[in-house]
């Protein structure tokens with residue numbers, strides 16, 4: 001917050017220094033004169049929150065001064081002012097007492113904040129977004145690389161997509177396919193990691209004449225983590241009669257079609273409470289109290305069947321051997337990060353960051369073509385001497 005306010009003051013001080021001198025409070029020169037570093041801020045929670053309140057009040061005061069100013073410049077469209085407004089709107093609430101006219105500023109709780117995809121993270125780059133994945137967190141963008149993988153040919157990067165960090169991989173797969181089709185570079189098989197695969201894509205990709213090959217995400221139910229329990233795969237589905245059949249041979253008694261919060265259709269299936277209450281293997285099936293029943297959430301038929309088939313396929317040796325082809329892109333990502341600096345953007349904004357990523361991909365392709373023309377073999381995945389003993 002404080003760095004956002006400092007960024008606005010610096011920008012205004014450049015274009016309207018006399019105006020800033022008139023409205024700036026004396027404390028501001030100390031508070032916002034230097035870059036705001038986390039290690040210089042108060043450590044105790046109470047003091048930190050008090051500091052946040054002061055910064056909040058300063059921000060509203062500055063916005064009020066701007067509203068009342070007769071500045072000739074179009075301050076409304078300054079990126080730092082836009083960041084200030086959006087950030088204050090996200091993190092603070094201002095209340096005005098109708099009787100006294102007294103204002104109070106409240107620092108919102110975590111639960112009240114907007115989702116990460118809607119929050120501005122930096123006054124210096126309004127498009128950068130915050131994301132954490134496993135043990136990595138960053139503010140910025142995501143880049144998705146596609147490359148050819150023919151055994152005897154030079155492996156070339158065929159497509160680059162750059163998105164704000166909060167856009168999930170799954171939302172890029174179809175667009176990547178379409179872009180490759182438009183370039184007449186669509187693969188027959190597209191090898192991807194699990195983040196790019198879901199049941200809808202397993203159904204839609206063949207319509208684009210592309211077979212999506214990647215591990216599907218695991219079923220997270222407690223039943224699927226227990227070998228003796230009955231997960232979804234142990235139930236048969238009679239699509240014609242709109243019923244599921246449980247491992248005890250009981251047929252479901254309720255079948256309700258609905259849509260979830262993302263707009264994706266699903267089917268809620270329930271068994272009869274009496275069947276489940278009297279069931280001798282109930283503890284392997286459900287944890288609901290006696291009188292309750294097992295319920296299932298099914299995807300529409302095409303997606304359910306595509307996912308079931310994919311989950312069965314990926315356990316076979318043949319599929320695992322085939323999927324080893326994907327390892328090549330890990331080498332590409334490693335090369336792009338270590339040799340070409342892909343991990344850090346040198347620019348602000350999505351468009352320039354994408355341009356940097358395109359330039360890196362072009363440079364990598366030139367590097368690969370030169371090596372290929374000179375007969376330099378592709379680097380092999382390194383295996384430690386100890387691991388090599390196991391392979392032999």
Ligand code: SF4
Nearest residue numbers: 246275276279285294
């Ligand atoms: S608990 Fe209900 S759904 Fe589960 S196996 Fe028993 S009868 Fe079938």
